[in-house]
Amino acid sequence: MSFALCATLIVFALVLLAMFQEKVAPDTVMLCGLMVLIALGVISIQDGLSGFSNASVVTIGAMYVIGAGLQSTGAMDSISSLLLGRPDNKTSLARILVPVAVLSAVMNNTPIVAFFLPVFVQMAKRLRISPSRLLIPLSYCTILGGCCTLVGTSTNLVVDGFLRQKGMAPMSMFELSWVGLPIACVGIIYLSTIGRRLLPDRADLLEHLESHRREYVIEMIVREGCVLSGKTVREAGLRDLPGLYLFRIERNGTTVSPVAPTDRIEVNDILSFSGIASTVVDLQKIRGLQPIDHKDLTPDSLEVLPDGAHSLDSFEGLPPVEVEKVAAPRTGRLLSEVVISLTSPLVGVSIKDANFRSHYNASILAVHRSGEKLEQKIGKIVLQVGDTLLVDADDDFLRRWRHSPDFVLVSGVDDSAPVAHDRAWIALSIFIAVLISMSIMSFFPGIKNLSQQLADFLNPVTVSITGAVLMILTGCVKSSDSHRSIQMSVILLVGAALGMSTALxxxxxxxxxATNIQQTFDGSSPLVMLAIIYFLTFTLSEFLSNNATAAMMASLSLAIANQMGIEPRPFLIGVAVASSCAFATPIGYQTNLMVLGPGGYRFIDYVKVGLPLNFICMIVAVLLIPWIWPFVTIAAQ
Structure with missing residues (x-):
């Protein structure tokens, strides 16, 4: 055994042990292991760092930017609603897995997870559940879908290339569907039932503080063109919102409370909600639903104006600037939370008389008072020490007032930037164009023979980068926001893992x-050998590169088949499926790594949920493969 081989096995074992113990961040562990192998001379610096220039890593980064564009324009909310429907954590998991699996059958798995990752996190927030309940199923489902077609995953193409190289019949586009589709169906059923119970419910810090969350009462006005106008409360989806309660509707001076599911929402209605800050953010993203500025227009003075905010132009003595405050979009504004200090000039003053806008360049939207539920008119609330105010302010508010003696605490509310609904169609068009462009090469691989230049342009890397650039150029996402949207921990983790794979x-x-495996299990029957090959392939794939495992086990399977005197195709089909179905470790597949951090997962979580799925897929494959691709002796051909 050479020094390089021995050193690689030891370092790899230590990396796995460190990841299992979870005392250090996974990306740090993987980077340290890679640096040790480079320092020992096992691989060169160029080979070790080549993973960071890998097409998959670049695609992941670009898809994060595309996802940010969809989120900042509200297009992601539409996609999320289309997949999720009305929030219901009992049925949503099964509903969202099927379309993801279908999409992954014709697209590369990595960009699919890169896009749907923030969508699923947003779903978790809407359902008030931990992201850990959704993200492992997302990764596993893309893997299952990828097994259904030739182009579903790169490992299938590796085995197909091996078949062509050895002069055997290549795989057709849907040949693997005979075994891949049943595996995907069984896998989705498992994830929706047994696997769902095994998923961790690992709450993040926000969820950990759920019992101490600050609940606000906020009043929103229904503007012309609002998507809620003309719908009943139930039809608008406002009846059973997680973390949010609609308790009052004001219309033409009359009050409807309590609110019934059949009550209809009309233009200029004032809707009073009780909820936490994150749910207020969700309300502001609804097109045409705007918070009331209690400095300039309090509920007591509201009248129904048939022409909307433009009717204010006819009021004598009302400057145009006041009209703008009511009608203007929240461009460049964010939500912040501030806690009133003992020395604050706001103590003992009602919100209506506080002159908050003129002094702080911000407006109070809602108030939280510990131990007391405030349901009266917000403009009449007299502020006290310790009150938490939810304010609408410019993006410089935090810097100006963070250390002010007027407030004990000043903090921003995550994801509260105004949504550019007018650009949603642009973002959605870019995303659809990216999906179509990525799929063209899958369905029409012959394009490469017609035009290499066109084939290069339709490459997933080129397409994803183009989509990301278009998102920035069209204003769907700011350049600064695009930088922040890229999760560098995922980029570092995947890049370092690819470098470690190169070292192996x-x-x-x-x-x-491979040699030791072949010697250990020599002499078994074809069916038993198929099971052994499948088991060894998915075991190796849990720790090695999926493509490297596929290439290595394809060669080994051919040698075993020749030694047994049988047609090698059943073994090679088993290798193609098993090399992708790596569910039991976070390093088994790139998508597993991608959801590791955002889901707050531990190494053992993948073992608990993924190992049973590994064996379920193995049983289905071993039973179906001999039936579809029989063991035929070479002498009989």
Whole structure:
């Protein structure tokens, strides 16, 4: 055993142990392991760092930017609603897995997860559940869908290339569907039932503080063109919102309370909600639903204006600037929370008389008072020490007032930037164009023979980068926001893992493992050998590169089939499926790594949920493959 081989196996074992113990962040562990291998001379710096220039890593980063564009324009909310429907954590998991699996059958899995990751996190917030309940199923479902077609995952193409190289019949587009589709169906059923119970309910800090969350009462006005106008409360989806309660509707001086599911919402209605800050953010993203500025227009003075805010132009003595305050969009404004200090001049003053806008360049939207539920008119609330105010302010508010003696605490509310609804169609068009462009090469691989230049342009890397650039150029996402949207921990983790995989290949560790495996299980029957090959393939794939495992086990399977005197295709089909179905470790597949951090997962979570799925897929595959691709002796051909 050479020094390089020995060093690689030891470092790899230590990396797995460190990831299992979870005392250090996974990306740090993987980077340290990679640096040790480079320092020991197992691989060169160029080979070690090549993972960071890998097409998958670049695609992941670009898809994060595309996702940010969809989120900042509200297009992601539409996609989320289309997948999720009305929030219901009992049925939503099964509903969202099917379209993801279908999409992954014709697209590369990595960009799918990169896009749907923020969508699923947003779903978790809407359902008031931990993201850990959704993100492992997202990763696993893309893997299952990828097994259904030739282009579903790159490992299928590796095995197909091996078949062509050896002069055997190549795979057709849907040949793998005979085994992949049943595996995907069984896998989705497992994830929706048994696997769902095994998923961790790992709350983040916000959820950990759920029992101490600050609840606000906020009043929103229904503007002309609002998507809620003309709908009943139930039809508008406002009846059973997680973390949010609609308790009052004001219309033409009359009050409707309590609110019934059949009550209809009309233009200029004032809707009073009780909820936490994150749910207020969700309300502001509804087109045409705006918070009332209690400095300039309090509920007591409201009248129904048939022409909307423009009717204010006819009021004598009302300057145009006041009209703008009512009608103007919240461009460049964010939500912030401030806690009133003992020395604040706001103590003992009602919100209506506080002159908050003129002094702080912000407006009070809602108030939280510990131990007391405030349901009266917000403009009449007299502020006290310790009151928490939810304010609508410019993006410089935090810097100006963070250290002010007027407030004990000043903090921003996550994801509260105004939504550019007018650009939603642009963002959605870019996203659809990206999906179509990525799928063209899958359905028409012959394009490469017609025009290499066109084929290069339709490459997932080129397409995703183009989509990201268009999102920025069209104003769907700010350049600064696009930088923040890229999760660098995921980029570092995947890039370092690819470098570690290169070390396993360069050191000869993959061939050493294959040789020992072949010697150990020599002499078994075809069915038993198929099960052994499948088991060994998914086991190796949990720790090695999926493509490297597919290439290595394809060669090994051919050698075993020739030795047994049978047609190798059943074994090779098993290799193609098993090399992708790596569910039991976070490093088994790139998408598993991508959801590791955002889901707050631990190494053991993948073992608990993924290992049973590994064996379920193995049982289905081993039973179906001999029936579809029989074991035929070479002498009989």
């Amino acid at each position: 290949e360069k050191s000869g560790a993959d061939k050493w493992l």
